[in-house]
Amino acid sequence: MKVNLILLFLSLVLYTSGAHAHTFTGMVGFYDGLSHPVLGMDHFLAMVSVGIVSAQIGGRAIWTIPATFVLMMIIGGTIGMLIEVFFFDLEESAFIVVEYGIVFSVILLGLAIAIEKKIATNIIMIFICIFGMCHGLAHGMEMPWAVNPILFALGFASGTATLHLFGVGIGSLAIKTKFSSIVLRIVGFGCALFGISLLI
Numbered sequence: 171m172k173v174n175l176i177l178l179f180l181s182l183v184l185y186t187s188g189a190h191a192h193t194f195t196g197m198v199g200f201y202d203g204l205s206h207p208v209l210g211m212d213h214f215l216a217m218v219s220v221g222i223v224s225a226q227i228g229g230r231a232i233w234t235i236p237a238t239f240v241l242m243m244i245i246g247g248t249i250g251m252l253i254e255v256f257f258f259d260l261e262e263s264a265f266i267v268v269e270y271g272i273v274f275s276v277i278l279l280g281l282a283i284a285i286e287k288k289i290a291t292n293i294i295m296i297f298i299c300i301f302g303m304c305h306g307l308a309h310g311m312e313m314p315w316a317v318n319p320i321l322f323a324l325g326f327a328s329g330t331a332t333l334h335l336f337g338v339g340i341g342s343l344a345i346k347t348k349f350s351s352i353v354l355r356i357v358g359f360g361c362a363l364f365g366i367s368l369l370i
Contacts (some may be wrong), residue, residue, distance in 0.1 A: 199318040203325020206309060207333055212272050212368060213305060215361050217330050219279035220301075221337020222354065223294065226286055226345060235298055236334035240327055242302030243309070247323055250310020261311060268311075271304030276365030283358025286351070305330075 207213040224235035253264055278297060282289055309326045313319045344354040 199321035200325040200328075203309075203322035203327075204329040206312075206322075206326045207305075207329040211364070212276055213308075214333065215364060216272065216275045216279055216301065216305065217333035218337040218340070219276070219283055219358070219361055220298065221334040221339070222341035222344075222358075223279060223282045223337075224334075225338045225341025226283065227291055227294070231291060231294075232338060232342075235294065236331065236338070238295060239298050239302040239305075239334065240331055242299045243306035243330060244323070244327060246303035246306020247310035247313060247326070248306075249303075250307040251313045251319065252310075253307075254311045254313070264307065265311060268304050268307045271301065272308060273365050273368045275301035275304060276368065277362045278365075280358045280361030280363075280365060284355045284362065285358075286355055 207217050220236055220239050224231045224233075227235070250264075250268075253260055275297075279301070282294065309323075313322055341354070344350040
């Protein structure tokens with residue numbers, strides 16, 4: 171069962187098509203927001219990694235880390251929407267910064283999985299806040315293009331929370347045996363390498 175979940179995660183990482191998350195067309199409402207974190211490989215890996223890292227740390231972190239990420243993402247989404255609507259001139263430069271933030275979230279969260287609990291929880295929380303803000307800004311700058319921005323926001327928050335839970339499930343099962351824990355750490359390195367390839 172544990173090995174099957176890890177193999178499923180690996181297959182999603184290796185065989186998912188390219189990122190399609192950052193599009194400004196066809197956004198209607200809840201479904202588009204729900205699918206938004208899943209369709210972009212950068213978003214997908216970061217969201218699942220948040221859940222895995224929280225499971226590796228254990229204790230209260232299992233819910234505080236994902237909850238903090240979602241909260242900061244909603245705040246970032248609100249700021250991103252305001253940038254898109256009222257400060258359109260800043261959008262291009264803001265989007266470049268946000269994209270780098272998203273790429274670094276994939277790299278650093280992947281490394282956090284790979285080194286397994288060797289980073290202080292407080293430092294992890296700081297990065298979770300920053301990364302949540304970056305992902306939220308990316309979603310938020312696309313929100314005004316949706317027919318129903320509120321449903322779109324509810325959709326991407328729900329999609330993100332679901333991917334966090336998926337990651338918590340993978341992490342919780344994988345840390346139970348030495349073999350699956352090693353496989354998970356290799357997956358973490360794979361995520362980090364994928365993020366580095368995005369930079370290149």
